[in-house]
Amino acid sequence: MELGALLCTPKKPACFSCPLKAYCRAFQEESVEKFPQKIPKKAKKKRFFHYIVLKKGPHIYLKKREKSDIWKGLYEFFLYEYKEESRTFSLPDSFKKLFCGTKIPLISLPEASIDHHLTHQKLAISFSLITLDCVDLLAFDHFLLAENLRPIPIEKVFHLPFPIVLSNFFHRFASFFSID
Numbered sequence: 441m442e443l444g445a446l447l448c449t450p451k452k453p454a455c456f457s458c459p460l461k462a463y464c465r466a467f468q469e470e471s472v473e474k475f476p477q478k479i480p481k482k483a484k485k486k487r488f489f490h491y492i493v494l495k496k497g498p499h500i501y502l503k504k505r506e507k508s509d510i511w512k513g514l515y516e517f518f519l520y521e522y523k524e525e526s527r528t529f530s531l532p533d534s535f536k537k538l539f540c541g542t543k544i545p546l547i548s549l550p551e552a553s554i555d556h557h558l559t560h561q562k563l564a565i566s567f568s569l570i571t572l573d574c575v576d577l578l579a580f581d582h583f584l585l586a587e588n589l590r591p592i593p594i595e596k597v598f599h600l601p602f603p604i605v606l607s608n609f610f611h612r613f614a615s616f617f618s619i620d
């Protein structure tokens with residue numbers, strides 16, 4: 441007999457017909473209604489991602505996620521992960537050096553911000569774009585090395601595997617990825 445399906449149902453157990461009632465501690469202690477105990481759901485971990493899409497001539501700079509983290513093996517733009525529970529972020533200092541003190545040509549895309557839910561994590565993701573026309577080349581090489589970013593020809597970018605949230609971004613902002 442499938443006891444769980446026929447007699448010991450979670451909402452209305454048929455204890456008086458149950459062949460195990462003499463051995464059932466919950467029944468003996470008159471605490472059947474306390475079972476099954478609900479396990480409280482673990483709160484999802486919140487993370488704050490800001491992606492900066494770097495474009496230089498016919499290339500987009502991407503990296504492959506290698507760490508044992510979400511999206512392992514998939515590609516992404518330059519990611520700045522920050523802690524504050526705020527949608528505003530400031531560029532990391534390493535990034536500011538690239539532009540030799542000139543104004544950084546950063547285009548924020550607040551309309552692309554999205555909350556993305558995974559099984560155990562909630563990601564607040566925002567995006568901005570930078571076309572790298574004028575950078576300090578030496579500092580830029582160091583930056584690419586440190587961040588493990590590689591130039592990928594735009595026509596090849598669409599053949600790489602991305603997390604769904606970044607694929608959606610590509611489609612929405614396709615005009616930025618057109619070859620000049």
Ligand code: SF4
Pocket residue numbers: 447448449453454455456458459460461464465466467472
């Ligand atoms: S007696 Fe125990 S095992 Fe049997 S139906 Fe009731 S709670 Fe379930």
